Amino acid sequence: MNKNNFICVALCLSALISPAYAAAPPAETIVNWITNLNDSNANPPKAILIDHTEKVKLVSGEEAYLSGVSFENAGRNFWAGYVLTRPKLKQAKILKEFGGQSNTFKIHSTVYKGKPVDLVEIESAGSGQGTVESSKSLVYLSQWNTRLITEVQESSYAGRYDEKLDAEDCRTGSDDTGYLNVMSYSPYVVKTTVTGNACNDKPKGYKVNSTIIPIVINEIK
Template identity: 75%
Template sequence: MNKNNFMCMALCLLGLISTTHAEVPSDKTIISWITNLQDSNANPQQAIQIDHTEKVKLISGEEAYLSGVNFENAGRNFWGGYVLTRPKLKQARILGEFGGQTNNFKVHSTIYKGKPIHLIEIESAGSGQGAIESSKSLIYFNQWSAKRIADVQESSYAGRYSQKLEAEDCQTGVDHSGYLNVMSYSPFVIKTTVQGNACNDKPQGYTVNSTILQIIIPEIK
């Protein structure tokens, strides 16, 4: 093989690799690609800061990117959110149904009917009148749609103020937490809830419940 043929094959291979694996778009590019800025809680609407970005696969296998974002100058319950970016389309969208006071997510890799897939554990949260309410949702993406598989709720409340204690009475408070444990090689998720009052006396006074939920993805036959 002569030098020119070798160089041609190398360039073709490089081109194939670059088209197969989309590069991570820059923060500026992600924001410029957003098609639903009307759903932004930032003021002005373009004042969105990308906190962290991870590669995710849509259920079709298309490579995309999920970002946890901060909405600048937003209200207390609306500063956090998420943006899904699809470099193939050069488009991005704000996921209006998640976020609030958080922009945390985890990407879980598992196998469903012999196909490797990504499931995303995504958070929502809000607070008011001394209580914090949050949730974790296990989802996958079908095109732009976030399809829910499981949800677990969490809440925290220090308790009612006691004149006798001159502080919140933890016995009247709430400390509920939840976990979603995705099985790596089987189509199940373990949902666990831990519920009790706000007193720091675990495990006394707490109840733990676990449920095995089957993962069902109709798009994969």
């Protein structure tokens, strides 16, 4: 085999071995693949902006992509969300359980029963009457479904207005935060909550609570 033929064969084999979607599908393709546009908060429904996309493995091992998106012309509490794209099927779906005012997520890699798995820490948020509430949900992806492992709630409230102070009384407010620490090589999550008032005098008056939570993935026996 001469040099030119060898190069041709090598390139052909490389093309066959490489996955069909080595990189994330273009934003326009993701939007066009969405099969549940009835769950879109955008007006019109296809006015969806892909803000950021990351590769994530479903629990089956299938490679997919998760996107944080913005819905144009949506209400204050409905402008953000998420889209899961499965190039293998050439389909995408809006994950209507999450979003609101946040489209931020993190992918955590761990090992469960000897198998590498991806977990997603996905945020939701909303606000009203001076209170901002949010949650961080740790899930794994099974087909189109999100399976909840655990979640942590957060809230921020400046406090009730006090006439003497001519301002909100921080002692009546709240500043509650939470963190999810996924163990890299063992099936556990450390869930930590930090709760207190809105006076910004940590650590005074704040309570810290940590719980170790086992990861359970029913699809892996």
